[in-house]
Amino acid sequence: MCESMEDVTRAVLAKNDGLAASLREELARRGVGVVNLLSSPGSGKTELLGRVLALALERGVPVAALTADLATENDARRLARSGAPVKQLLTDGLCHLEARQLSTHVRDWLPEDTAVLFVENVGNLVCPASYDLGESLRIVLMAVTEGEDKPLKYPTAFGTAHLVVLTKTDLAEAAGFDEAAFLAHVQRVNPGVEVVRSCARDGDGVGTVLERVLAARDGAPVHRPPLAPHPHGHEHGQKDPGLTVRVS
Template sequence: MCRVVDLRQAVLAKNEGAAQALRDELTARGTTVVNLLSSPGSGKTALLERELLLARERGVAVAALTADLATENDALRLARSGVPVKQVLTDGLCHLEAAMLGRHLDGWLPEDTRLLFVENVGNLVCPASYDLGESLRVVLASVTEGEDKPLKYPTAFGLAQLVVVTKTDIARAVEFDEAAFRASVERVNPGVEIVMTSARGGEGLGLLLDRALAAGTGTGTAHTPVMARQQRETGHSHDPGHGHGDDHAHEHGHDHGQDHVHGPDHRHLHDHDHGYDHGRDRRPPHTQPAAQTR
């Protein structure tokens, strides 16, 4: 008797177990994880930098982990806030997974961290299906991306607990239709809060931090997306796939790239977790002083 096994669902089920274990561990030590998802170029790094600065001003113990396929550019920018920042280079992997995140946090995340912002890989497909043990999932979209973006990426927006619109300072110039965007979000995720922000102009700054702190303390009622409820009822997670057929489903069990830890002075500590030899040095050059990095 032949038995067909859905490898993608098996991978997601394993990830969900790791995510819940990580969530329990971090919650026990008082750390709230915020998972930030968006397309490349949405402006989430610029907004996060402003929110980290604000958190520091308020005396909130906060840290940030940012994931990219290559370069340390985002970590260098976030480190200017003066909070602990770690860069994870995924070496081609299009998303983070819970077990991978847990390994990168081990031995790095300060014990007193109240909020951990995870800037996921810029991608609205693969990351949408992977729970990272977060207490708050945020999807960001800039005014330049089109009002129908939520309809094109229903899983990413449908599982969000908060939707953040960025770059509102140029909304008029690009003829952004806020009402149409809100209608698109409502179709895939009824009732989710949408906040308007501008890292440059200052609109909505602090709202992301406020929502993150509320998620950690349990104040208010956290939004539960309809899609999330449906997944719990059916016992299946929606996997948009990676462009592979069923016989190409795979688990990314190996650890990619190197960890780059940044302090306020931007010194670099390289932690190689691959377990294999790339055959050449793939680390970005560090010859340029951090103060000159843009």
């Protein structure tokens, strides 16, 4: 009997989850925290990450970054300006990272003294949200220019975040951004999650992001573990946020 597409997808995700769990245990033994950064293209993710890397090194924290894109090494070159070890991962058209890709680079490249590995996922709020990379912290970023309704449009991404970062806050007034509505939408899909405001251009929020990352790496409890997401947009056991999810 032929397997359905849903069966195949579940098998793929189950295999990925197993690899992610093994990778998480391996990195924990090495004392390495992994941060998975998710966002749409153009959110300011690379700029903020570069600032966080530079601040970490300034404070004596050994960090590294792996950045994923379909093509070019532009982001790796930008992040390398921080002074941190950086590796570009080209996905050859794949719209997300998987645990198997990360494990290869961790074992072959990651410096031994690394305390935190930042993984800049492919710019996409759909597919990357469904794949556990063995991270200890999942951060979802969104720029004010994207519109305050994005948490409702991408509930899997925002609903599995341990931390949400609102970027480019200096443009909020010009973009007509309704921050109160955005915060309500975030809480609707992920009650209790912290939202950090950031403007990487002037350094606002950079220190706060680094503090949350280091706290998670040192074992401080995060908001909650990610939910087990269904691929491409719906969490198992979580209702449609536009219908019946209770606002806290």
